[in-house]
Amino acid sequence: MSLRRVCYDCGSHTTAPVARCQCGEPLWLDIHDGSFDWDDTTDDPGMWRYSPLLPVERPDGLATAAGGTPLVSGTRVDAFAGTNVHLKLEGEHPTGSFKDRGSALGVAAVDAGLVGDVTAVGTVSHGNMAMSTAAFAAATDIPCAVFVPDDIPPERLDVIAQFDPSVVTVAGDYGRLYDLTVRRGPDHGIVFLNSDVPLRVAGQKTTTLEICEAFAPEVPDALVMPVSSGGHASGAWKALRELTACGAIAEVPELYLVQASACAPIAEAYESGAEAVTRVDAGETIAYSIANADPPSGTRALRAARDTGGGVVAVDDDAILNARRALAVEAGISVEPASATALAGTKQLVERGVLDATADVAVVLTGTGLKEATPSGGATESASHVDVDGVDAFLTAFGGAGE
Numbered sequence: 001m002s003l004r005r006v007c008y009d010c011g012s013h014t015t016a017p018v019a020r021c022q023c024g025e026p027l028w029l030d031i032h033d034g035s036f037d038w039d040d041t042t043d044d045p046g047m048w049r050y051s052p053l054l055p056v057e058r059p060d061g062l063a064t065a066a067g068g069t070p071l072v073s074g075t076r077v078d079a080f081a082g083t084n085v086h087l088k089l090e091g092e093h094p095t096g097s098f099k100d101r102g103s104a105l106g107v108a109a110v111d112a113g114l115v116g117d118v119t120a121v122g123t124v125s126h127g128n129m130a131m132s133t134a135a136f137a138a139a140t141d142i143p144c145a146v147f148v149p150d151d152i153p154p155e156r157l158d159v160i161a162q163f164d165p166s167v168v169t170v171a172g173d174y175g176r177l178y179d180l181t182v183r184r185g186p187d188h189g190i191v192f193l194n195s196d197v198p199l200r201v202a203g204q205k206t207t208t209l210e211i212c213e214a215f216a217p218e219v220p221d222a223l224v225m226p227v228s229s230g231g232h233a234s235g236a237w238k239a240l241r242e243l244t245a246c247g248a249i250a251e252v253p254e255l256y257l258v259q260a261s262a263c264a265p266i267a268e269a270y271e272s273g274a275e276a277v278t279r280v281d282a283g284e285t286i287a288y289s290i291a292n293a294d295p296p297s298g299t300r301a302l303r304a305a306r307d308t309g310g311g312v313v314a315v316d317d318d319a320i321l322n323a324r325r326a327l328a329v330e331a332g333i334s335v336e337p338a339s340a341t342a343l344a345g346t347k348q349l350v351e352r353g354v355l356d357a358t359a360d361v362a363v364v365l366t367g368t369g370l371k372e373a374t375p376s377g378g379a380t381e382s383a384s385h386v387d388v389d390g391v392d393a394f395l396t397a398f399g400g401a402g403e
């Protein structure tokens with residue numbers, strides 16, 4: 001079996017193992033035969049219940065733990081956002097982010113020989129994707145090369161290194177490195193599972209399949225997710241297009257994408273009415289996982305937002321921190337700053353009257369906050385200190401109100 005790759009923009013297709021169309025836009029996999037309904041889901045675990053829509057059979061092992069994340073509703077976060085939010089907890093994945101969906105599928109496809117004679121996989125990432133690809137490669141016993149920027153914080157590199165990939169720190173332009181590895185890897189038998197390549201997008205569409213199935217036969221009014229490279233958003237759009245094409249959804253939820261205002265090339269293109277996303281000069285943001293100033297699938301993500309009647313917004317670091325805190329203290333959910341942008345964006349859309357108070361909004365919380373503490377969380381300073389003899393007095397004061 002060879003995988004057909006199609007361009008969303010010009011419609012060209014190819015079975016060559018390439019990630020880009022001749023027109024320059026990213027390709028995605030065309031595997032859908034036009035007949036899927038919710039009854040066609042299988043008994044496979046996690047994301048593999050959508051096997052009829054996936055290009056590879058379910059493998060054993062770690063891949064079976066990808067997908068099937070909870071969708072949590074009815075929390076006090078509704079009051080914070082001003083609407084009904086349904087929180088998709090992608091941080092529940094084995095390596096703590098939705099990247100595991102794409103890694104599980106990509107590594108499985110390589111292992112099944114679907115992309116030719118491959119001896120290794122690789123990725124270009126400074127965080128979640130590196131961890132995820134390395135973990136799924138380790139679980140499948142496929143060598144993995146991870147290219148990271150040379151200014152990566154050592155504690156983050158240590159997390160990636162647990163899975164024993166070959167780590168290469170690289171100086172120079174990240175965008176060029178991204179392209180170069182995707183283009184040249186296959187000549188050397190190495191498939192790069194970078195953010196927006198067809199195999200990764202095919203796995204990442206399952207987030208949206210799960211959300212839509214949870215609402216079936218209805219659909220949520222809106223789907224809100226953070227966006228960086230545009231890979232996950234492309235997966236969302238692909239899922240919605242496939243579900244629409246086969247009649248499994250009657251309406252398309254509006255897809256809203258959220259960026260950090262310090263690095264918001266897609267939001268800026270959206271605001272200005274531009275057809276294409278171009279590179280920006282980015283500033284610093286706490287949402288480092290979504291700080292791609294030159295997103296490879298930016299234009300496709302922009303098209304996804306417009307095509308579904310949604311939009312692209314930007315939120316500043318204060319709004320991100322507020323949203324992150326609301327998730328923790330109102331719902332007990334820890335997310336990394338990049339993920340909190342989805343809730344901050346939802347709140348902004350409600351305040352601007354784009355989403356209304358009665359809407360059902362699926363908010364994709366892309367990654368856990370349990371991997372790293374908040375910078376300057378101040379937990380030690382704000383803790384109470386007593387010695388053991390003082391514990392009883394503390395309990396009296398703390399619980400005393402109830403007596």
Ligand SMILES: *Cc1c(COP(=O)(O)O)cnc(C)c1O
Nearest residue numbers: 128227228229230231232366367
């Ligand atoms: C990768 C990532 C994103 C952005 O996804 P893209 O596919 O690059 O747009 C958002 N949140 C988290 C936690 C991520 O790791």
Ligand SMILES: [Zn+2]
Nearest residue numbers: 007010021023
């Ligand atoms: Zn094209």
